[in-house]
Amino acid sequence: MANATKHYLHYPEEENVPIYLAYGFRPIFLLLAPYIILTAIMWAFVWAGVVNPFGNYLLEWHIYEYLFGVGLAGIMAFVFTGVPELFPGVVPLIGKKLKYVMLLWIAGRISFWMIDILPLFLVALINLSLLVVVIAWAFKPVVLDPLQRHSSLGYALATMLIVEGWFYGSMMGIFETPALEILKAALGIMMILLLLALRRVNMEVINEIMEDEGMDDKFFAKPFRYNLAIFSIALFVAVEFFYGTNSALGWIGLAAFAAILGILNDYNLEFESIIFKPYTIYLSSILVLMACGYGFMGADILYGQGTLQNHFRHFLSTGAFGLSFYMVMVIVSYVHTGRKLQSNYWMVLSVVLIFVATILRVSIAYFPEAASSLYVLSSIIWVLPFGVYYWQFYRYLLLPRADGVKG
Amino acid sequence: MKFILKVLKDFPWFLWSGWGAVASIFLFIALWDVGYQFYGDLVLPSPKETFSAVIGFFGDEDLMKDMVLTLTRAIIGFAAALVIGSALGLMAGFFATASIMSRPIVTILVGMPPIAWVVLAMIWFGMGDTSVIFTVVIASFPIVFVGAMQGTRTIEGELKEMVDSFGLSLWQKFTNLYFPHIFSYIFPAWVSGLGMSWKIVVMAELLSSSDGIGAALAVARSQLDTTVALALVVVMIGSLLFLEYIVLEPIKKEVEAWRD
Numbered sequence: 001m002a003n004a005t006k007h008y009l010h011y012p013e014e015e016n017v018p019i020y021l022a023y024g025f026r027p028i029f030l031l032l033a034p035y036i037i038l039t040a041i042m043w044a045f046v047w048a049g050v051v052n053p054f055g056n057y058l059l060e061w062h063i064y065e066y067l068f069g070v071g072l073a074g075i076m077a078f079v080f081t082g083v084p085e086l087f088p089g090v091v092p093l094i095g096k097k098l099k100y101v102m103l104l105w106i107a108g109r110i111s112f113w114m115i116d117i118l119p120l121f122l123v124a125l126i127n128l129s130l131l132v133v134v135i136a137w138a139f140k141p142v143v144l145d146p147l148q149r150h151s152s153l154g155y156a157l158a159t160m161l162i163v164e165g166w167f168y169g170s171m172m173g174i175f176e177t178p179a180l181e182i183l184k185a186a187l188g189i190m191m192i193l194l195l196l197a198l199r200r201v202n203m204e205v206i207n208e209i210m211e212d213e214g215m216d217d218k219f220f221a222k223p224f225r226y227n228l229a230i231f232s233i234a235l236f237v238a239v240e241f242f243y244g245t246n247s248a249l250g251w252i253g254l255a256a257f258a259a260i261l262g263i264l265n266d267y268n269l270e271f272e273s274i275i276f277k278p279y280t281i282y283l284s285s286i287l288v289l290m291a292c293g294y295g296f297m298g299a300d301i302l303y304g305q306g307t308l309q310n311h312f313r314h315f316l317s318t319g320a321f322g323l324s325f326y327m328v329m330v331i332v333s334y335v336h337t338g339r340k341l342q343s344n345y346w347m348v349l350s351v352v353l354i355f356v357a358t359i360l361r362v363s364i365a366y367f368p369e370a371a372s373s374l375y376v377l378s379s380i381i382w383v384l385p386f387g388v389y390y391w392q393f394y395r396y397l398l399l400p401r402a403d404g405v406k407g
Numbered sequence: 408m409k410f411i412l413k414v415l416k417d418f419p420w421f422l423w424s425g426w427g428a429v430a431s432i433f434l435f436i437a438l439w440d441v442g443y444q445f446y447g448d449l450v451l452p453s454p455k456e457t458f459s460a461v462i463g464f465f466g467d468e469d470l471m472k473d474m475v476l477t478l479t480r481a482i483i484g485f486a487a488a489l490v491i492g493s494a495l496g497l498m499a500g501f502f503a504t505a506s507i508m509s510r511p512i513v514t515i516l517v518g519m520p521p522i523a524w525v526v527l528a529m530i531w532f533g534m535g536d537t538s539v540i541f542t543v544v545i546a547s548f549p550i551v552f553v554g555a556m557q558g559t560r561t562i563e564g565e566l567k568e569m570v571d572s573f574g575l576s577l578w579q580k581f582t583n584l585y586f587p588h589i590f591s592y593i594f595p596a597w598v599s600g601l602g603m604s605w606k607i608v609v610m611a612e613l614l615s616s617s618d619g620i621g622a623a624l625a626v627a628r629s630q631l632d633t634t635v636a637l638a639l640v641v642v643m644i645g646s647l648l649f650l651e652y653i654v655l656e657p658i659k660k661e662v663e664a665w666r667d
Binding site: 225228229235246247256257258259262265268 | 429436454
C-alpha cells in the first residue's frame with residue numbers, strides 16, 4: 001500500500017539526534033504502548049485493593065489517567081507528527097526539545113501514581129504544564145493560520161486544558177463541580193478531538209491507498225458531515241453537563257448516533273469501491289463504535305432508566321478511543337517511518353480484540369452478576385492489541401526511515 | 408430495466424446518506440422536547456408520548472381505517488392531478504398558443520387559497536369523499552401543469568436540430584431527448600404536487616368530512632387531546648417523508664443524473 005508523500009519543509013539542524021528522538025511520534029509510541037499495558041496491570045492491583053493511592057476517588061482518577069495520561073500522549077503524537085505535515089513551514093519537534101517534553105510526560109505519569117505522597121497542586125502543575133507546552137507549540141501555526149484550516153484542533157486542545165484545570169480545581173475543592181461530571185465532558189471533548197483527527201487521517205490514508213493501487217478517484221472527508229457530528233456531540237456534552245439525564249439529551253444522543261453514522265457516506269465514492277478495503281473497515285469501525293455509544297446512551301435515557309450510561313459510555317472509551325489510538329499508532333508507525341501501509345492478520349485480530357473488549361465491558365449493563373469476570377476479561381483483551389503493536393513495531397520506531405528521509 | 412437496476416444498486420448507499428437528515432430530525436425533536444418541558448403536556452406533548460401514541464394507532468382499528476381512508480383520498484387526488492396536469496401541461500408546452508392561454512388560468516388556480524376550494528367543494532359536492540378529492544386535485548394540478556409545461560417549453564432548439572440532422576427515429580428522439588429533459592422537470596413537480604396533496608387532504612377532511620385523519624384531528628381538537636393531534640400529524644408527515652425520500656427521491660436522483 002501507500003507511504004507518506006507530504007513532509008515538513010525544514011528539518012532542524014541539531015546533530016547526534018538518536019533515532020528514537022528523530023520525530024515526535026517515536027518516543028511517544030515507544031513509551032505509550034508499554035505504559036498502556038503497565039497501567040492496566042497497575043489498575044488491576046488498585047481495583048483489587050492491593051494498592052490504593054487514590055483514596056475514595058478511584059473512579060475519578062482512573063478515568064482521568066486514561067483521558068489525560070494515555071489520551072494526551074496520543075494527542076501529542078498526532079500534533080507533533082501532523083502539524084509539520086499540515087503546515088509544511090513548521091519545524092518538527094525533535095532531539096533535546098522532544099526529550100524534555102517526553103520527560104515532562106514521564107514526570108506527569110510518575111507524579112500521578114505517587115499522588116498520595118506528592119501535593120496535589122504539584123501533580124496538577126506537572127500535568128497541566130504538559131498540555132500548555134503542546135498548545136504553545138501548536139498555537140501559532142494552527143490557531144493563527146489566516147485560512148483557519150485546522151484551527152478547530154487548537155480550540156479543542158484549549159478546551160481540554162480548561163477542563164483538565166477544572167478537574168484539578170474540583171479535586172482540590174476550589175470548584176464545587178463534581179469531578180465525574182467534568183470527566184464526562186472531557187470524554188465528549190476527546191471524541192470531538194478524535195473526529196477532528198480522524199478527518200485528516202482518513203483523507204491522507206484513503207487517498208494514498210487509492211493512489212498506490214492506481215484507483216482513479218478522490219476521497220474527501222466532507223467537513224459538513226463531521227461538523228454535524230461534532231455539533232451533536234458538543235450539544236450532548238453541554239446538555240449532559242448542565243441538565244444530567246434530561247429527556248432532550250436522549251434525542252440529542254440519537255442525533256449524534258445518526259450524525260456519526262452519516263460520516264460513513266464519505267466512503268461511497270463515485271467511481272471506485274473502497275468500502276471493503278482493510279483500512280476503510282478499520283477506520284469506519286471507530287465511527288461505528290462511537291455512534292453506538294451515543295445511540296445506546298440516548299436510548300437508555302429515553303426508554304430505560306438512564307442508569308446504564310456508565311456502561312454504554314465504554315463504547316466511547318474502550319471502543320472508539322482505544323481503536324482510534326491503536327489505528328493512529330499503526331498508521332503513523334508505517335507511514336512516518338517511510339514504509340508502505342499494510343494490513344495483516346495481527347491487525348485484523350487487534351481490531352477484533354478491541355471490539356470484543358468493548359462488547360464485554362458494555363455487556364456488564366445486562367449481566368451485572370458477572371461484572372468482576374467481565375471487567376477483568378475486558379481489560380486483558382483490551383491491552384493485547386497494544387502488546388501486539390509493540391512487538392510488531394518497536395523495531396520500526398528505533399530504525400531510521402526506510403525511505404531515507406530525515407525524521 | 409437498466410434504469411431500475413441502477414436505482415436498486417444505489418439504493419443501500421442512498422438510504423445510508425439519510426443519516427444526516429435523521430440527525431437533523433432528532434435535533435428538532437430534542438428542541439420539541441425542550442418546548443414540552445417549558446409549556447407542559449397540554450400545549451406541547453412530549454415527543455416520547457406522541458410516538459407512543461403513533462404506535463398505539465396501529466392497534467386502534469378505527470384510526471387505522473381513518474389513516475387508510477386519508478391515504479387513499481390523497482393518492483386518488485394526486486393521481487388525478489398527475490394525469491390531468493401532466494397531459495395538459497405537455498400539450499400547453501408543445502403549442503405556444505395553448506401556453507399563452509393557460510398561463511393566466513394557472514396563475515388564478517395557484518393564487519386561489521385552498522381553503523376557498525374546500526368551501527366551494529362543500530357547496531358543490533356536500534360532505535364526503537368527492538369534496539376532499541376535488542380539493543386535492545385542484546390544489547395539486549397547477550403545480551404539475553407548470554412543471555410539465557416548463558419541461559416541454561425549455562427543450563433547446565439546437566438539440567432538436569441536432570437530433571433531426573442525425574435522422575433519429577421518433578422513438579430515439581423520445582428516449583434520448585424529449586423524455587430525459589421533460590422528466591427532469593416534471594418529476595420534481597410531481598414530488599411537490601404530492602407534498603401539496605398530503606397537506607390539503609388533511610385540511611379538506613378537517614372541514615368537509617366526518618372520517619379520515621383530518622376528521623380525527625377535529626375530534627382531538629374538540630377534546631383538547633394535543634397528544635393525539637400531534638400523533639396524527641406525525642403519521643401524515645412520516646408517510647409523506649417515506650414516499651418522498653425513500654420511494655421518489657432515488658428515482659429523481661437517477662432521472663436528474665444526466666444534468667451532472
